[in-house]
Amino acid sequence: MAAVSATLRAVQIAQGPFGQVTNGAQWTDVIIYIDPNGAAVTSGVDTLDLASAGSAIAGFIRDGNTYTPRCAALYQPFLTGTTNVFGPVTVAGGTVSLTPTASDFTTNAGIAASAPVNAPFGILVGCVVT
Numbered sequence: 001m002a003a004v005s006a007t008l009r010a011v012q013i014a015q016g017p018f019g020q021v022t023n024g025a026q027w028t029d030v031i032i033y034i035d036p037n038g039a040a041v042t043s044g045v046d047t048l049d050l051a052s053a054g055s056a057i058a059g060f061i062r063d064g065n066t067y068t069p070r071c072a073a074l075y076q077p078f079l080t081g082t083t084n085v086f087g088p089v090t091v092a093g094g095t096v097s098l099t100p101t102a103s104d105f106t107t108n109a110g111i112a113a114s115a116p117v118n119a120p121f122g123i124l125v126g127c128v129v130t
Contacts, residue, residue, distance in 0.1 A: 011060035043110030076122030
């Protein structure tokens with residue numbers, strides 16, 4: 001599959017109701033909002049990738065910490081016009097990747113270069129913070 005570079009639009013820290021112990025690795029969940037920024041994402045061929053996701057997240061949060069993505073899941077589908085695009089999400093080598101699908105998460109879906117972005121993909125990313 002070919003990787004289409006995602007554009008990071010926003011980062012939101014997802015606060016949990018429970019505190020963490022101060023020893024060991026600190027964990028933070030963030031929601032990243034990405035879209036293809038006018039690039040086509042070909043059905044069954046391409047993934048939408050945010051390379052160096054930890055650096056991109058740290059650039060939005062700007063608290064001096066390092067964020068290392070460890071896991072991810074779809075939080076919000078991409079909306080273009082009246083069409084939602086879903087997809088499974090993976091994290092590998094610091095890159096967060098999404099494979100566009102229909103709502104069943106198995107039927108391939110694509111995004112046209114001319115597709116308006118009514119809502120970007122929202123991806124919940126679990127990060128080790130150091």
